[in-house]
Amino acid sequence: MSAVLTLNAGSSSLKFALYRAASEPEVLRSGQVENIGPVARLSLRGGAPREIGPADHVVAVRAIFTALEGALKGQQVEGVGHRIVHGGKAFGAPVELTEEVLAQLEALIPLAPLHQPNNLAAVRAAQAAFPDARQIGCFDTAFHRGHPFVNDAFALPRRFYDQGVRRYGFHGLSYDYIAGVLKRDWPELAQGRVVICHLGNGASMCAVAQGRSRGSTMGFSALDGLPMGTRCGQLDPGVLLYLMAQGMTHAQIEHMLYSESGLMGLSQISNDMRMLLQSEDPRAAEAIDYYVFRIRREMGAMAAVLNGLDGVVFTGGIGENAAPIRARVVEGMDFLGLRLDADANAASAVSVGAGAAKILVIKTDEERVIARAVAAALAA
Numbered sequence: 370m371s372a373v374l375t376l377n378a379g380s381s382s383l384k385f386a387l388y389r390a391a392s393e394p395e396v397l398r399s400g401q402v403e404n405i406g407p408v409a410r411l412s413l414r415g416g417a418p419r420e421i422g423p424a425d426h427v428v429a430v431r432a433i434f435t436a437l438e439g440a441l442k443g444q445q446v447e448g449v450g451h452r453i454v455h456g457g458k459a460f461g462a463p464v465e466l467t468e469e470v471l472a473q474l475e476a477l478i479p480l481a482p483l484h485q486p487n488n489l490a491a492v493r494a495a496q497a498a499f500p501d502a503r504q505i506g507c508f509d510t511a512f513h514r515g516h517p518f519v520n521d522a523f524a525l526p527r528r529f530y531d532q533g534v535r536r537y538g539f540h541g542l543s544y545d546y547i548a549g550v551l552k553r554d555w556p557e558l559a560q561g562r563v564v565i566c567h568l569g570n571g572a573s574m575c576a577v578a579q580g581r582s583r584g585s586t587m588g589f590s591a592l593d594g595l596p597m598g599t600r601c602g603q604l605d606p607g608v609l610l611y612l613m614a615q616g617m618t619h620a621q622i623e624h625m626l627y628s629e630s631g632l633m634g635l636s637q638i639s640n641d642m643r644m645l646l647q648s649e650d651p652r653a654a655e656a657i658d659y660y661v662f663r664i665r666r667e668m669g670a671m672a673a674v675l676n677g678l679d680g681v682v683f684t685g686g687i688g689e690n691a692a693p694i695r696a697r698v699v700e701g702m703d704f705l706g707l708r709l710d711a712d713a714n715a716a717s718a719v720s721v722g723a724g725a726a727k728i729l730v731i732k733t734d735e736e737r738v739i740a741r742a743v744a745a746a747l748a749a
């Protein structure tokens with residue numbers, strides 16, 4: 370039996386999962402290193418976090434390796450799968466991370482300056498910790514690569530499109546997982562027109578027809594579309610020109626758009642939907658109103674892209690757990706066939722619709738998509 374490790378590196382966290390390699394991999398252990406920096410903490414699922422001292426991604430991967438030794442029982446990790454946010458124009462499927470591929474992915478850092486360097490740091494750390502394992506990259510952009518031109522381009526001078534200034538779309542591993550669940554459990558719907566709402570700390574929506582992405586709310590960067598925990602979502606580019614004219618630097622604008630905006634920026638209370646739903650502060654209510662309003666607007670846009678709707682899927686921490694948000698998103702959307710079964714919704718059942726279009730709540734599992742890709746590469 371061989372084992373597969375998946376790594377999902379964020380700016381200050383590194384989620385991991387260990388699987389027994391099979392066409393449908395079986396999870397053995399999972400967990401995360403949080404707070405990568407001066408006082409990092411490692412936790413295995415079901416256990417308490419423990420401090421591992423100062424850690425960069427290399428130290429974090431070594432700590433993960435040590436923490437998993439018991440579960441490995443002497444077996445080799447034969448493949449490591451990495452979530453990589455940007456695959457650019459070139460990568461539409463999982464790929465072996467050779468030096469040549471890594472050089473291509475490094476060249477994409479300017480397109481995803483806050484995510485891509487961490488993803489690649491995890492690859493380097495995994496190469497050092499597991500020198501005999503194959504390293505496989507899985508891309509958040511890949512699910513969207515077949516987009517039609519109108520959903521791939523901005524109306525800028527053509528040379529920018531050729532340079533790669535395009536609407537890539539992200540959260541592709543989550544959409545891929547959900548598309549797989551639909552194919553398995555809702556085959557008729559999988560052949561139809563579905564809007565998937567991935568509502569987590571990051572958030573986007575994807576219009577899917579016959580299992581393929583036709584449009585996404587995220588574009589060139591992970592900032593566009595819906596407001597998120599701390600990211601702004603859709604913004605008039607004129608606002609950026611105004612801020613630059615006011616003397617804000619690139620670094621200040623970047624920090625504000627990625628880390629101080631969205632639910633946090635509007636509420637000035639929290640980026641955590643649970644806290645906002647409990648708060649009695651009117652700013653929390655306004656932040657939630659804005660969040661719901663933008664999702665509803667995009668629902669209309671996605672339905673237009675698809676020429677109608679056969680179903681909607683909610684996923685991500687908010688989509689899976691926040692029944693009041695789901696209720697508010699679909700309220701009055703009978704014209705799209707969306708009507709909620711209030712009891713099923715309150716219970717977060719899988720199927721919560723009572724209208725012509727299905728409304729489903731499905732827990733996403735991006736790690737599993739990566740583990741499957743690694744297992745397939747090992748079996749090939």
Ligand code: ADP
Pocket residue numbers: 568569570571598640641642643644646685686687690691692
């Ligand atoms: P990430 O994108 O970091 O993986 P998640 O998908 O876990 O994040 O989503 C995190 C979000 O889910 C947070 O805003 C959190 O408040 C929200 N969330 C989790 N559980 C609930 C709940 N029971 N009710 C409302 N929001 C929830």
